[in-house]
Amino acid sequence: xxxxxxxxxxxxxxxxxxxxxxxxxxxxxxxxxxxxxxxxxxxxxxxxxxxxxxxxxxxxxxxxxxxxxxxxxxxxxxxxxxxxxxxxxxxxxxxxxxxxxxxxxxxxxxxxxxxxxxxxxxxxxxxxxxxxxxxxxxxxxxxxxxxxxxxxxxxxxxxxxxxxxxxxxxxxxxxxxxxxxxxxxxxxxxxxxxxxxxxxxxxxxxxxxxxxxxxxxxxxxxxxxxxxxxxxxxxxxxxxxxxxxxxxxxxxxxxxxxxxxxxxxxxxxxxxxxxxxxxxxxxxxxxxxxxxxxxxxxxxxxxxxxxxxxxxxxxxxxxxxxxxxxxxxxxxxxxxxxxxxxxxxxxxxxxxxxxxxxxxxxxxxxxxxxxxxxxxxx
Amino acid sequence: xxxxxxxxxxxxxxxxxxxxxxxxxxxxxxxxxxxxxxxxxxxxxxxxxxxxxxxxxxxxxxxxxxxxxxxxxxxxxxxxxxxxxxxxxxxxxxxxxxxxxxxxxxxxxxxxxxxxxxxxxxxxxxxxxxxxxxxxxxxxxxxxxxxxxxxxxxxxxxxxxxxxxxxxxxxxxxxxxxxxxxxxxxxxxxxxxxxxxxxxxxxxxxxxxxxxxxxxxxxxxxxxxxxxxxxxxxxxxxxxxxxxxxxxxxxxxxxxxxxxxxxxxxxxxxxxxxxxxxxxxxxxxxxxxxxxxxxxxxxxxxxxxxxxxxxxxxxxxxxxxxxxxxxxxxxxxxxxxxxxxxxxxxxxxxxxxxxxxxxxxxxxxxxxxxxxxxxxxxxxxxxxxxxxxxxxxxxxxxxxxxxxxxxxxxxxxxxxxxxxxxxxxxxxxxxxxxxxxxxxxxxxxxxxxxxxxxxxxxxxxxxxxxxxxxxxxxxxxxxxxxxxxxxxxxxxxxxxxxxxxxxxxxxxxxxxxxxxxxxxxxxxxxxxxxxxxx
Numbered sequence: 075x076x077x078x079x080x081x082x083x084x085x086x087x088x089x090x091x092x093x094x095x096x097x098x099x100x101x102x103x104x105x106x107x108x109x110x111x112x113x114x115x116x117x118x119x120x121x122x123x124x125x126x127x128x129x130x131x132x133x134x135x136x137x138x139x140x141x142x143x144x145x146x147x148x149x150x151x152x153x154x155x156x157x158x159x160x161x162x163x164x165x166x167x168x169x170x171x172x173x174x175x176x177x178x179x180x181x182x183x184x185x186x187x188x189x190x191x192x193x194x195x196x197x198x199x200x201x202x203x204x205x206x207x208x209x210x211x212x213x214x215x216x217x218x219x220x221x222x223x224x225x226x227x228x229x230x231x232x233x234x235x236x237x238x239x240x241x242x243x244x245x246x247x248x249x250x251x252x253x254x255x256x257x258x259x260x261x262x263x264x265x266x267x268x269x270x271x272x273x274x275x276x277x278x279x280x281x282x283x284x285x286x287x288x289x290x291x292x293x294x295x296x297x298x299x300x301x302x303x304x305x306x307x308x309x310x311x312x313x314x315x316x317x318x319x320x321x322x323x324x325x326x327x328x329x330x331x332x333x334x335x336x337x338x339x340x341x342x343x344x345x346x347x348x349x350x351x352x353x354x355x356x357x358x359x360x361x362x363x364x365x366x367x368x369x370x371x372x373x374x375x376x377x378x379x380x381x382x383x384x385x386x387x388x389x390x391x392x393x394x395x396x397x398x399x400x401x402x403x404x405x406x407x408x409x410x411x412x413x414x415x416x417x418x419x420x421x422x423x424x425x426x427x428x429x430x431x432x433x434x435x436x437x438x439x440x441x442x443x444x445x446x447x448x449x450x451x452x
Numbered sequence: 453x454x455x456x457x458x459x460x461x462x463x464x465x466x467x468x469x470x471x472x473x474x475x476x477x478x479x480x481x482x483x484x485x486x487x488x489x490x491x492x493x494x495x496x497x498x499x500x501x502x503x504x505x506x507x508x509x510x511x512x513x514x515x516x517x518x519x520x521x522x523x524x525x526x527x528x529x530x531x532x533x534x535x536x537x538x539x540x541x542x543x544x545x546x547x548x549x550x551x552x553x554x555x556x557x558x559x560x561x562x563x564x565x566x567x568x569x570x571x572x573x574x575x576x577x578x579x580x581x582x583x584x585x586x587x588x589x590x591x592x593x594x595x596x597x598x599x600x601x602x603x604x605x606x607x608x609x610x611x612x613x614x615x616x617x618x619x620x621x622x623x624x625x626x627x628x629x630x631x632x633x634x635x636x637x638x639x640x641x642x643x644x645x646x647x648x649x650x651x652x653x654x655x656x657x658x659x660x661x662x663x664x665x666x667x668x669x670x671x672x673x674x675x676x677x678x679x680x681x682x683x684x685x686x687x688x689x690x691x692x693x694x695x696x697x698x699x700x701x702x703x704x705x706x707x708x709x710x711x712x713x714x715x716x717x718x719x720x721x722x723x724x725x726x727x728x729x730x731x732x733x734x735x736x737x738x739x740x741x742x743x744x745x746x747x748x749x750x751x752x753x754x755x756x757x758x759x760x761x762x763x764x765x766x767x768x769x770x771x772x773x774x775x776x777x778x779x780x781x782x783x784x785x786x787x788x789x790x791x792x793x794x795x796x797x798x799x800x801x802x803x804x805x806x807x808x809x810x811x812x813x814x815x816x817x818x819x820x821x822x823x824x825x826x827x828x829x830x831x832x833x834x835x836x837x838x839x840x841x842x843x844x845x846x847x848x849x850x851x852x853x854x855x856x857x858x859x860x861x862x863x864x865x866x867x868x869x870x871x872x873x874x875x876x877x878x879x880x881x882x883x884x885x886x887x888x889x890x891x892x893x894x895x896x897x898x899x900x901x902x903x904x905x906x907x908x909x910x911x912x913x914x915x916x917x918x919x920x921x922x923x924x925x926x927x928x929x930x931x932x933x934x935x936x937x938x939x940x941x942x943x944x945x946x947x948x949x950x951x952x953x954x955x956x957x958x959x960x961x962x963x964x965x966x967x968x969x970x971x972x973x974x975x976x977x978x979x980x981x982x983x984x985x986x
Contacts, residue, residue: 305840305842306842307839307840312829315815318816319815319818322814325813326827327798328795329795
């Protein structure tokens with residue numbers, strides 16, 4: 075008992091302060107702050123004015139109705155993909171494959187959006203067409219991640235390796251489809267992109283004149299559903315138990331193989347949803363380069379959000395705001411948008427290597443490290 | 453010259469070896485706990501001094517202070533007459549103090565020699581391993597610590613790994629060795645070897661502090677004994693030969709421990725578990741069970757005795773569905789449950805207290821609530837149509853916390869923060885609260901302190917009284933003899949024989965028989981010999 079107490083002691087700080095200091099939100103918040111400070115120094119060193127830059131960023135992200143709308147537009151795929159990665163983490167799995175699952179979700183949704191009415195030879199009512207396109211995208215993502223899930227469950231093949239490999243296959247397959255069979259046939263088109271999806275497959279904007287669409291609301295609802303699934307259902311309990319200790323889960327009668335496959339399948343479903351919503355809600359087509367990096371940013375968002383659905387939403391909004399505000403910042407101060415990537419990378423660095431943050435701000439380490447995924451052998 | 457002078461100057465003192473460690477008035481506070489409350493401790497040269505106390509009594513804290521891991525809030529430490537103040541284990545080892553922790557700190561993929569050299573300044577750049585292999589071999593020979601310097605650590609048994617840890621400390625020049633519960637992980641014959649090593653070390657003039665909560669061991673190995681209870685010394689430097697187990701137990705827990713359990717006579721009922729000619733392999737694919745047959749009836753505790761690693765683990769796993777058998781079968785109430793799934797057995801009334809509490813029995817990062825519902829989260833009232841009623845789960849956990857006296861501030865506490873005894877109570881609460889027909893208990897009291905052991909044993913007897921069939925797999929013969937109605941002995945995957953334990957306790961003759969079976973002599977042979985002699 076005393077041995078354990080040692081690790082959580084904070085010396086002379088009182089009990090209230092201690093529990094505050096140990097609250098899980100401090101590290102992410104201080105990581106953001108520190109990254110902004112370091113980013114400011116970088117801006118200053120390159121001859122810019124960090125205060126003007128951040129003012130521009132803030133204005134661009136939140137300064138107007140349009141800015142807010144664009145922030146939500148950016149945040150939408152981040153929320154879905156962040157939830158995908160976070161859900162896998164909860165089950166003790168590291169889904170690096172969100173990028174590929176997302177791309178396949180987008181391609182599938184686009185095909186259903188532009189080609190299905192012709193294939194069937196009928197026009198499809200909007201609600202049904204949207205559902206089919208989005209559902210198809212989800213299914214594509216699900217299948218693509220269930221494969222590494224099954225490989226993990228039945229052969230022990232590590233999901234990190236396999237999802238990376240599946241990414242290569244998915245991204246090259248997408249590239250082939252967009253340059254070949256699915257390429258927009260209109261004579262003026264030279265870009266690797268699909269034709270526009272039918273009107274009936276488009277998710278409408280929430281407010282006329284602004285780009286923010288109902289997909290953003292859906293993202294919030296899905297975040298709630300993910301939370302509900304994890305903490306309010308027996309399946310979520312199984313996922314969390316397998317994530318916490320697969321041996322104990324097996325001993326308690328849980329089929330660990332089934333849960334690994336299901337967790338990966340759900341994770342891929344959410345990633346596929348991210349791609350499908352981008353197509354049906356925003357771009358109305360899929361184009362090579364539209365979704366580059368969402369799946370990887372999602373890892374950062376899941377980590378920054380401490381793998382909790384609410385944390386993921388907040389982290390996704392932050393990343394969305396920064397991406398969105400960056401353009402305004404560049405316009406106002408001529409500081410390149412790439413600075414934002416630097417800051418985002420720093421945030422991730424500080425969250426992942428939280429010892430740095432704990433050292434700078436003198437926060438004591440938690441009683442035990444939270445293990446996100448198991449080692450290569452597990 | 454010097455030595456003869458000093459002994460001439462004080463001839464009386466040579467009978468009483470000099471103090472090598474003197475700790476005075478050590479105080480160590482942790483938030484909410486006074487772990488060491490003005491503790492005095494002294495160690496003489498060439499003695500084995502046992503530090504006895506329940507879990508949480510402050511033994512490890514005191515020794516962590518001595519080995520430089522913690523700094524005391526107050527008090528002084530003198531080592532070989534010099535006042536010292538350690539700020540790291542490195543300082544302590546420089547003063548000749550080395551601690552072998554309960555959990556080994558070895559690199560599995562490296563050789564014994566590499567592990568011993570790890571972190572040292574010598575060798576500097578070129579690893580002349582073969583030279584150092586010889587040094588390590590010499591050292592291990594000198595102290596009877598048999599281990600191959602070139603073997604990789606993962607190839608070694610737990611006992612051998614412990615020897616590597618000891619060698620590490622000896623190589624670093626430790627002459628005061630702190631052993632933190634060294635026997636907890638060892639098989640009986642390895643314990644004997646360890647004791648021989650410790651004795652050979654004190655003959656070489658080294659001194660040993662032996663942390664333990666096992667009375668029997670302490671009586672066997674220690675020259676002197678210091679008892680701690682709740683951070684205070686209740687007995688300082690008792691001579692081991694002038695004390696009794698009862699006296700030590702009283703000082704340790706503050707009350708008389710009842711060693712005779714209250715076991716009521718009870719007729720066994722119908723057969724619950726039948727194991728028929730069971731064969732199974734271990735993790736390495738080698739035969740672990742070679743034709744095991746046994747039965748357990750309701751209302752009886754059946755013991756399975758044997759030296760560690762003779763197939764007990766595999767047998768428990770096959771019975772509970774965690775391992776496949778290659779031949780034979782397991783029947784629960786006449787229904788085949790072997791080679792199905794853990795859930796299949798659980799649903800038919802199988803409960804299991806696994807050997808490894810933290811790695812298998814619980815999910816350490818999950819709460820007490822999550823852990824106690826782990827086998828019933830699919831059933832109403834906790835779950836309805838796939839949805840969890842966490843309020844109901846919390847109420848259930850609160851009830852178990854009361855009924856099984858789980859000492860924890862809140863049922864939302866992650867179980868990794870619980871002590872060993874409390875963790876075992878969480879597991880028992882989960883397993884027993886389902887009123888199982890069959891309970892397989894593997895080493896249920898291993899590593900627990902006296903008070904906790906008693907509580908766990910009582911719970912097992914209550915299960916017997918309530919009509920459950922209990923298979924108790926243990927390496928503690930004393931525990932088996934005091935709890936079991938019948939006893940099987942397993943050796944190399946075969947049952948050597950079955951004996952009935954009389955209600956009044958086992959006779960010496962019976963214990964001898966069991967001992968012979970544990971070392972590989974089948975019962976028929978033992979009794980056959982007896983018959984021919986008559």
